[in-house]
Amino acid sequence: MNGVTGIVLAGGQGRRMGGVDKGLQPLHGKPMIAAVLARLAPQVDEILINANQNPDAYARFGHRVVRDAIGGFAGPLAGLHAGLGEAKHGLVLTVPCDSPFLPLDLLARLRGRLGENDLAVARTGDQPHPVFALVRKTVRADLEKFLAGGGRKIDAWYSNLKVVEVPFDDEADAFRNINTREELNQA
Numbered sequence: 001m002n003g004v005t006g007i008v009l010a011g012g013q014g015r016r017m018g019g020v021d022k023g024l025q026p027l028h029g030k031p032m033i034a035a036v037l038a039r040l041a042p043q044v045d046e047i048l049i050n051a052n053q054n055p056d057a058y059a060r061f062g063h064r065v066v067r068d069a070i071g072g073f074a075g076p077l078a079g080l081h082a083g084l085g086e087a088k089h090g091l092v093l094t095v096p097c098d099s100p101f102l103p104l105d106l107l108a109r110l111r112g113r114l115g116e117n118d119l120a121v122a123r124t125g126d127q128p129h130p131v132f133a134l135v136r137k138t139v140r141a142d143l144e145k146f147l148a149g150g151g152r153k154i155d156a157w158y159s160n161l162k163v164v165e166v167p168f169d170d171e172a173d174a175f176r177n178i179n180t181r182e183e184l185n186q187a
Contacts, residue, residue, distance in 0.1 A: 002090040004107060006044035007083035009076050009131055010051045012098035021098030022055050035100030037061055042109040046088050049097075050079035061185040069187055075152050076131050077143060084140040096131045096177055103174040108165050110134035118161040127129060128165055130154040132175060 010023035010033060023033035033049070041047060042135060047063040047148055055065045066086045068078040089137055093110070103109070103122075110120040117140050122132035122158050131154070146157045168174065 003045035004043070004072050004091045004093055004111075004134075005046045005048060005083070005087035005089045005135055006040045006093045007080065007087070008033060008040065008047065008049045008063075008095055008097050009079040010049055021051075021057075023049075023051070024054060024057055027100055031057075032100050033061065033097045036095060036097055036102065037063075039100070039104055040093075040095055042103070047088055050083055054094070057072070070147055075154075076153060077154060077157060078146060080135065081140065081143050081147055084135070084137055084143065087137055087164050090137050092135045092137060094131055094133050094135065095134075099132075099175060099177040101174045101176055102132065103168060103171045106174075107134065109168065113164050113166045115164065116162070117164045119158070120164050120166050121158070122168050122175065123165040124168050124175060127169075128155075129175045130158065134158060135178065 024031045027035060035046065049061065049063050049065045050056045051058045051065050052067050055067065058065045064086065066082045068082050069085065070078045070081065084092060093107050106122065110122065114120040116132055119135040120132050122129045142160060143157065151157055
């Protein structure tokens with residue numbers, strides 16, 4: 001079977017949290033990304049961290065840090081694009097740095113449904129979670145073209161691809177992300 005590269009998307013500006021680097025914010029005494037890495041690492045063969053700020057702080061977690069190749073904090077697709085360019089494996093699993101409760105069976109369930117599709121996306125109810133996705137590395141050229149044309153919306157890019165949504169209704173809380181200080185305090 002093909003190996004899988006995990007990409008933790010930590011390249012945002014954290015605007016809703018006052019401009020701080022969300023992945024480095026403390027949760028139960030450790031940076032939030034530590035919880036994400038603990039749940040992701042057993043599922044993948046390699047981990048990359050996509051970060052545009054504080055690369056030295058992220059590098060201390062023992063994984064390669066990749067910056068967006070496209071400037072201006074262009075969003076999670078820019079992080080995916082950077083990661084696809086550096087990934088050693090043919091499949092890439094993306095997760096955000098602000099979702100410390102991600103499913104321990106995320107890869108297994110997405111991979112089980114990927115089939116011949118370009119990507120598999122987690123869904124709870126009728127809500128897709130596009131930053132929780134298993135993506136074939138072969139989509140990089142299509143993504144590069146989309147980004148070069150000014151595209152930034154994940155769902156607009158997905159409309160060009162063969163996508164399967166994978167239900168995780170039994171683990172809906174696992175996709176809870178922490179965007180604000182209040183959410184961080186509640187977690």
